Amino acid sequence: MIGIGGFIWRIGSGAALSFAVALVSVAGAWAQSAPPSSESVLAAAFENRYAIDAISRVELVMRGGSDEEIRRKVHYITKIIDQRLHSIARLTAPEYLRGMTILTIEQRDRSHDAFAFIPSLGKTRRVTTAQKGDAFFGSDLTYEDLERKRTDEFELGELALAESEGEAIYRIGVAPVHKGIYSRVEFDVAQLDHAILATRYYKSGESEPYRVLESPRSSMVERGGHVLPSRLLVRDVNRGTSTEVLISDLEVDASIPDRIFTVSTLEQKRKLPEPKP
Numbered sequence: 001m002i003g004i005g006g007f008i009w010r011i012g013s014g015a016a017l018s019f020a021v022a023l024v025s026v027a028g029a030w031a032q033s034a035p036p037s038s039e040s041v042l043a044a045a046f047e048n049r050y051a052i053d054a055i056s057r058v059e060l061v062m063r064g065g066s067d068e069e070i071r072r073k074v075h076y077i078t079k080i081i082d083q084r085l086h087s088i089a090r091l092t093a094p095e096y097l098r099g100m101t102i103l104t105i106e107q108r109d110r111s112h113d114a115f116a117f118i119p120s121l122g123k124t125r126r127v128t129t130a131q132k133g134d135a136f137f138g139s140d141l142t143y144e145d146l147e148r149k150r151t152d153e154f155e156l157g158e159l160a161l162a163e164s165e166g167e168a169i170y171r172i173g174v175a176p177v178h179k180g181i182y183s184r185v186e187f188d189v190a191q192l193d194h195a196i197l198a199t200r201y202y203k204s205g206e207s208e209p210y211r212v213l214e215s216p217r218s219s220m221v222e223r224g225g226h227v228l229p230s231r232l233l234v235r236d237v238n239r240g241t242s243t244e245v246l247i248s249d250l251e252v253d254a255s256i257p258d259r260i261f262t263v264s265t266l267e268q269k270r271k272l273p274e275p276k277p
Contacts, residue, residue, distance in 0.1 A: 039156055041159060042151050044194040048193070048196075053080060053253055053256055054077070054078050055256065056077075057092075058248075059074075060074065060136075060141070063243070064240070065241075074090065075092050084107070085106045086261040088260060089146075102114065102136070112147055139243040140211075140243035141243055169189060169190055197217065198215065199212070211238075231245065
């Protein structure tokens, strides 16, 4: 058997040099083609989607088994304060629900405080951690959908290369560290820009998702270096319901005072910053 060194000596110095260069080129190609880690992809995807200060108007279009639609309009604001996500969502329509407001504050221990102001009662109630899976303003969105996600909240599975509607994606399966309604989540992340294109939730022992969130590429917009959805489709497969989330007037890196993220804002009905026209 002839080793690499002996083979190079036999074919001559010029050919040996060419052969050595070829080996280096092949090694470089292998290194470049190696896929990234699940953690690096998800970290970039979560940073893109959640680490923003933003003001927007959101319309929730809820559909059930019939052709009837129920619509809600929401003034929605998020801000990162001390590395923690704060959000406030106020209903602006329909009129009989106008003023109902949800305040969510991420705590340093990664738990979340949430408060809901009910205008008809003139009171604010605390939303407990156990209610994170509850419907957001009666839609198929949940409180948890609005929370910032971090990689250390999941046990990360293998990263797979796949394709969705002609686009190259990373598909990553994860399991929540703290078990709840679902036992497994699958993320579809665009290879191009780490936009989250789909999220599928599975219950224990089931091969089909019971809940799906989709963000079509055609509805993505670029704001402040972030690629964000202007339209989401949330489907509850078991109930046969869906909610279309339409996001407009999206302003990123907006000037948002910290003081609005307080219970006082809810109870005093303080005016919220508006997106620039």
